[in-house]
Amino acid sequence: MKIVYSEDHNLHDGLLDPRGDGWSPSSECPARANNVASTLREQGFGEFVAPEIFADEKIYRIHTPGYVDFLRNVWTQWEQSNETGTNARPDTFVGNGMRYADTNCVIGKLGRYSFDATSPFVAGSWQAIRSSANVALTGAELVKGSDRMAFAACRPPGHHATQNYCGGYCYLNNNSLAAQSFLDSGARKVAILDVDYHHGNGTQSIFYSRNDVLTISLHADPAVEYPFFLGYADEPGEGIGHGFNVNYPLPFGTGWDNYKDALADALRQMQGFAPDVLVVALGLDTFAGDPTTYFDIQTAEFRDMGQAIAALKLPTLVVLEGGYSVEWIGQNTLNFLTGIEGG
Numbered sequence: 001m002k003i004v005y006s007e008d009h010n011l012h013d014g015l016l017d018p019r020g021d022g023w024s025p026s027s028e029c030p031a032r033a034n035n036v037a038s039t040l041r042e043q044g045f046g047e048f049v050a051p052e053i054f055a056d057e058k059i060y061r062i063h064t065p066g067y068v069d070f071l072r073n074v075w076t077q078w079e080q081s082n083e084t085g086t087n088a089r090p091d092t093f094v095g096n097g098m099r100y101a102d103t104n105c106v107i108g109k110l111g112r113y114s115f116d117a118t119s120p121f122v123a124g125s126w127q128a129i130r131s132s133a134n135v136a137l138t139g140a141e142l143v144k145g146s147d148r149m150a151f152a153a154c155r156p157p158g159h160h161a162t163q164n165y166c167g168g169y170c171y172l173n174n175n176s177l178a179a180q181s182f183l184d185s186g187a188r189k190v191a192i193l194d195v196d197y198h199h200g201n202g203t204q205s206i207f208y209s210r211n212d213v214l215t216i217s218l219h220a221d222p223a224v225e226y227p228f229f230l231g232y233a234d235e236p237g238e239g240i241g242h243g244f245n246v247n248y249p250l251p252f253g254t255g256w257d258n259y260k261d262a263l264a265d266a267l268r269q270m271q272g273f274a275p276d277v278l279v280v281a282l283g284l285d286t287f288a289g290d291p292t293t294y295f296d297i298q299t300a301e302f303r304d305m306g307q308a309i310a311a312l313k314l315p316t317l318v319v320l321e322g323g324y325s326v327e328w329i330g331q332n333t334l335n336f337l338t339g340i341e342g343g
């Protein structure tokens with residue numbers, strides 16, 4: 001299996017998370033993707049390839065030009081403003097009854113295009129964000145060609161980002177860009193299976209009114225876990241998209257015994273849809289040892305998860321999403337990829 005990877009993600013560094021009364025180094029740090037890359041290399045898994053560079057038109061298939069301009073320019077605008085701080089971050093959001101006004105103030109722009117305060121910008125963020133999208137799109141090209149499977153080692157992740165919002169450490173929705181790229185090259189139907197611990201609210205929103213992409217997400221119940229405001233069981237899609245979104249909210253403490261039953265049901269839904277291609281949004285934060293989450297999946301069980309999904313026998317692109325155990329994310333990724341490759 002080819003691994004698409006770029007060192008550009010290291011430019012998105014020095015991020016801070018709001019925690020308690022202050023700020024802490026972000027869980028979404030370069031060491032995550034570096035651990036994935038080094039573990040796969042040390043174990044001799046797969047063949048590393050660099051991403052191709054794709055035109056912005058590929059990005060505009062999912063994201064609005066205004067939003068992409070914001071991502072591209074926000075750090076420069078931050079530096080030119082009176083704001084201080086190493087992380088450009090919003091503090092004011094658009095509530096119900098307010099307007100999505102085109103404010104010129106950088107703090108206003110940050111609030112206009114964010115749904116939370118966990119996706120800051122530093123000097124190198126845009127290059128890393130754009131490169132991460134290129135990684136996913138390159139993975140799609142491989143699967144369109146002679147590769148039956150590929151792994152896009154994306155960072156930053158993407159599944160919380162909508163057409164015009166960043167949030168949850170996500171900026172461009174890498175798995176959605178890949179899915180659209182498959183459709184634009186002739187695939188009739190694409191399925192996205194999101195196994196990250198958190199609901200893939202961005203991916204759901206992007207395809208919610210469409211019937212050419214089936215979106216399925218297994219995740220911690222949003223009644224008690226981020227992103228709180230989407231990801232419930234009664235969100236089937238709308239219009240012609242009705243019936244093409246399925247959510248599996250699961251309780252804290254979910255281990256493989258219960259997870260595998262939900263996954264089996266999800267895979268039956270996938271088979272009924274009969275997609276041409278599968279995109280897996282691979283978050284490793286369902287891991288029992290993840291310091292930020294509350295599921296109980298063991299390292300070896302990621303291989304079982306990969307094997308279960310492999311039974312679909314579909315051309316598959318795996319896209320890296322979350323996972324915050326820097327020590328174990330590489331091994332967990334390796335186990336999943338070994339399982340889905342048929343090992």
Ligand SMILES: [Zn+2]
Pocket residue numbers: 196197198283285322323
């Ligand atoms: Zn997550």
